Amino acid sequence: MIFDEAQQEIAKRIDNNKNISNWRNWKWQLKHAIKSLDQFETITGINFKGKERKDLEKTFDRFPLSITPYYLSLIDPENFRNDPVFKQAFGGIEELITQPSELSDPLAEDHDSPVEGITHRYPDRVLFHVSNICSMYCRHCTRKRKVGDVDFVPTKDQLRKGIEYIRKTPQVRDVLLSGGDPFMLPDEKIDWLLSEISSIEHVEVIRIGTRMPVVLPYRITDELISILKKYQPVWINTHFNHPREITTSSKEALARLADGGFPLGNQSVLLADVNDCPRIMKSLLHKLVRNRVRPYYLYQCDLSEGLSHFRTPIGKGIEIMESLVGHTSGFARPTYVIDAPGGGGKIPVMPNYIISWSTNRVVLRNYEGVITTYKEPDSYEAKFCDRDCESCNLDLELGEGNESDAIGIEMLLQDENDTISLVPENNERLQRRDDNAGQD
Numbered sequence: 001m002i003f004d005e006a007q008q009e010i011a012k013r014i015d016n017n018k019n020i021s022n023w024r025n026w027k028w029q030l031k032h033a034i035k036s037l038d039q040f041e042t043i044t045g046i047n048f049k050g051k052e053r054k055d056l057e058k059t060f061d062r063f064p065l066s067i068t069p070y071y072l073s074l075i076d077p078e079n080f081r082n083d084p085v086f087k088q089a090f091g092g093i094e095e096l097i098t099q100p101s102e103l104s105d106p107l108a109e110d111h112d113s114p115v116e117g118i119t120h121r122y123p124d125r126v127l128f129h130v131s132n133i134c135s136m137y138c139r140h141c142t143r144k145r146k147v148g149d150v151d152f153v154p155t156k157d158q159l160r161k162g163i164e165y166i167r168k169t170p171q172v173r174d175v176l177l178s179g180g181d182p183f184m185l186p187d188e189k190i191d192w193l194l195s196e197i198s199s200i201e202h203v204e205v206i207r208i209g210t211r212m213p214v215v216l217p218y219r220i221t222d223e224l225i226s227i228l229k230k231y232q233p234v235w236i237n238t239h240f241n242h243p244r245e246i247t248t249s250s251k252e253a254l255a256r257l258a259d260g261g262f263p264l265g266n267q268s269v270l271l272a273d274v275n276d277c278p279r280i281m282k283s284l285l286h287k288l289v290r291n292r293v294r295p296y297y298l299y300q301c302d303l304s305e306g307l308s309h310f311r312t313p314i315g316k317g318i319e320i321m322e323s324l325v326g327h328t329s330g331f332a333r334p335t336y337v338i339d340a341p342g343g344g345g346k347i348p349v350m351p352n353y354i355i356s357w358s359t360n361r362v363v364l365r366n367y368e369g370v371i372t373t374y375k376e377p378d379s380y381e382a383k384f385c386d387r388d389c390e391s392c393n394l395d396l397e398l399g400e401g402n403e404s405d406a407i408g409i410e411m412l413l414q415d416e417n418d419t420i421s422l423v424p425e426n427n428e429r430l431q432r433r434d435d436n437a438g439q440d
Helices: 005-015 026-031 037-044 050-062 077-082 084-089 156-167 187-198 222-229 248-259 278-290 314-324 408-412 428-439
Strands: 118-122 125-131 174-179 205-209 234-238 264-270 294-300 335-340 345-348 354-357 361-365 371-375
Touching (some): 187 205, 187 222, 278 314, 314 335
Parallel strands (some): 205 234, 264 294
Antiparallel strands (some): 118 125, 335 345
């Protein structure tokens, strides 16, 4: 087994080189996670003095420090202040600066929580908070209010409340396990949880959001893969933000997951001075697809408390997307989204490619700046849809498809619906909040 020089030096400073053979043991990594400023300085040789050190102590009192030895080994100690790994793993006094627009729960996840652990925002899917512990505490985390707080680690009884909500809510076909990191749970608990959820007839797919392939790739063991394979379809989204995070070990973890038959996606966050560069982002995306990971989302950084130093203008995200459209494969491009403050959900944001349109023509431009036109059909006759599917002449052999009541823009497009505008008070998500409040 070969270890690089940085790993050997870190292991030696952690445990006097006695356990270098355990470097790839994920439990050893967790046991020796760096959780104090003193530890960080001793292991890295990086030292902070005076006011800066006092400021860091204040920061870690408010927002805990936790870095796996593996992820720590990726930091360049000779240029740490510009290092993208250091910036994501290590805090600063700027985290204690809260802007008026920042919120502890910017996405209103707690408001959209019908029962403990569940966020039900979209009609057909729920987010299930199954662990509030991470192997590393990312400094840009949108759930800083919860992560690292032992009082929020769900017990089996607490998890059963979420499972029962899913069981009694038949419109839920998609369950996203999130946290914290679901893979911080022991194998037997993951097995139990997936067994319970997959036994619910109307659940069609389970998704797992994890950063383990990035910060602790050794967690992706053969034993874990065997458990996950029992409950297909399972989709896995991970969270690489910079090409430097894609290492030999992370590639091995991704290969193990891909070979196990799990569709892989990646959700990056646009972070100032970390990846807010078209060249960096394109390099990351190309490395992801080479490792069978499809870029899924590029998030605008949320309005969580203490994240103002990470946020970029939306224009920077548009610039990056402009550099990707036409310049790389379509499947290598993520969707740039803003997760709306207040719980409105993900809103796609893209460069504008429609210049203008009329009854008969649409004027568009391409990535090169070429302006072209698309001729609308002369003979298209709009069909009035009265939702009488039995008499429709279209092929409606939908198999297992289920029709549900339309909401939002889809409702406005229905011919038989008299609604001409949307009123926020009629929003199903907000109504669900009111219903849940009445049950307390």
